[in-house]
Amino acid sequence: MSGNSIRDIFFQECEDLSDALTDGLNEMADGTGDSETVNAVFRAVHSIKGSGGAFGLEDLVGFAHKFETVLDAVRSHELQADDNLMPILLRSGDVLIDLIEAARMETEINQEAVDTTLAALAEFLPDEDQEPEEEFSFQPMVLAIPDVAVSGAEEDTQAGFRISFTPARAFYEVGNDPLHLIAALGDLGSLEVIADLSQIPDDIDNSDWENGYLSWDIKLETPATDETVKAVFGFVEDLCTVSVHPMGTNGEVLRTTTPEAAVAAIPENGAGEPPSPEAPSKQDSEGDKSSGPPEDPAKTAAKPAKGPVKSPPSAAAREAKATLRVDLERVDRLINAVGELIINQSVIAQRIEDAGLGKSDDIQVDLEDYKHLAREIQEGVMAIRAQPVKPLFQRMARIVREVTAATGKKVQFVTVGEGTEVDKTLVERLSDPLTHMIRNAIDHGIEESETRVRAGKDPEGVIQLSAEHRSGNVLIEIMDDGAGLNRDRIKAIAVEKGIVAEDADLSVTEIDQLLFAPGFSTAKEVTNLSGRGVGMDVVKTAITSLGGRIGISSSPGQGSTFSITLPLTLAVMDGMVVTVADQTMVIPIASVSETIRPRKEDIFMLGVEHPVLQIRGEYIPIVDLGTALGHPARDIPLENRVFLLVRTEKISQCAIAVDGISDQRQVVIKSLEGDYGKITGISAATILGDGKIALIVDPDGIASAVSAAPMSQLPAQPSSPLTEPAHV
């Protein structure tokens, strides 16, 4: 457990509890839950409250308490989780999760949200719970240290207490042992204990020890207070007769004892001999599992079982997946090590090649095994970081609730593929872009109910958020059944903002892509929801920085779909190693759809600067990677190069011309952004087997060099004024 503070464990647990809470509340809201669902929600809140108190999180505990009280009423059917209450329960869940987060990050809480939600909850609370003193029913209990000396006037005359103590039968039945209490008293000072055995019947073998025959007279010399001494009997005051009286300095014994009385002084550590030989200590009764109170084992066995014994459910019924919690940092260290391992593997491969060993050499075979193992380890390690998108989707459900509440629109939120696993970083970093897109979808996409009804649609709009794995990538789609993109308007705005020329002849895809142009916003006036000064360009930047792509499809009146394609991992990728102007570079294989050795007759020039490739009856722009990256133009004719066909977002396809392809291999991604900032056309770097650094090309960035070229004009006329290629 080292390295994991209790606080960390608490917040980890809170995450699980928050998930359970959200799951349960969602089930309650959509009516798929049962009575156990309410219980689970209650337990989650209850556990958060219980553990939160240990960390002095008063806001959290106070809120959880109110929330729990309402849930308890739902649980006991005093309240119905109906359309009035359910939204408040959902909101309370959100607030509670926020409070946990605020506590974890030690940030300010949104007191207004807490207060309004508390007020809303209060309306459902039973009357007695609204009284102010109820506030104190759950108080973090801070106990005084019992054996600390308390100075006081009485100290001068009072040396301690005389205690008489007679346990009743029930005392023993609930597992008490008078010996232990006496030992506890012994901790407070020095003791003189006198057991009164006078009530023990003559027929000792046949008597029931638990009939309360025994009583004790105790002289306790202690500076402790009356309260502290009485606290020792806190659990048993209803199970025994006990009196605690101050005792003078002379400590005179006021009551005589019978000749049978056994006297034992309990040392201060409390681990002394029992007060009477008849009371068996644990050591005496070793092997006898019913240790504790002095009792006749035979009688105990004969006693009827108390209450029905619940039979435990079968083990299979509650078999849970065994999990192990690991610090993220440790996983990341491991991932870094795996990255180094892969680099090391390519170094070894290079060395073997340099040594001139043949492919059939044993060492080559071993190297292949090594590669397989390295890949297996890498995949295994990546799997550790993989997390289901469910929490992310649940957060979006919350956004939908907030936005629909603010806009008054009716929206049904559907999620598909919640179990799809992606890298943890993706889950975290997708939150903002998705939030923005969901807001947009409701704010701009979904129409008002009346408009929808007029258009013959269901008054309630649908937003579907889905995730799936598709050919080594993760595909996340946000689909709405709203009005669809208003392309005329998009173009008008783009023209107005000077993003495109008024006479530009744009394809549907090109118009849609304008949404991602910096500074573009379709909202007529900035609403307080989606229009927060960030546009879809920020979303696009966020997705691109994760190595992903974003696309739109939309049909008027039917709705829009935004598709985000992301790599499964951010640490390693399959790359095509190419040479360009004597530099080695890497192009992500995921974006390469085809490699071509072109024929001269397929290459056309569009104007003087824009070569295009004719392929299967289509013309696609050719980008010389070297030129695009700022190398001086070389006189290698295009037909002697190799073309990599890549699919990009801005234009459907583009041919990247490179000098040659040398290899295809896994490369470890090393970010450059920390040191060099964002470089158009370059996404990161990697280390090759020979120890050299190679840049990883961002095909989208490269393609953007020609993106402004209106492909719809091909091959009719040369470039428009907007199509100056941007040289880096």
Place this chain on the structure above:
Amino acid sequence: MSIKVLAIDDSRTIRHLLSVTLGDAGFNVETADDGVLGVEAFQDADADVVITDINMPNMDGFGVIESIRGGQVNNRVPILVLTTESGDDLKARARQAGATGWIVKPFDDVSLISALKRVTGAAA
């Protein structure tokens, strides 16, 4: 020989708190994640004292107490109830089921150990 504590709580935080606090104090702590597992563990564990939460899945703390008190094994073991509610009715219910005492969450190590001491006599 150290005192063996069986701590039954569905909260990982509380289990950890108990393990650490009591472990540091010299107790031998075993934990179980819910009531059913707790009762199972109890049958194997030869515990000197049981600490159980009340609100738990599968079997609540009252169930745990009743099972232990109604069982054949070590049925007089001291059982402390761990609860956030300090309400008297809950104590009464726990007592009726056969609880020896109670610990109110959040607890500090002094009160926790003092409570254990009162029911086990442990010097720990």
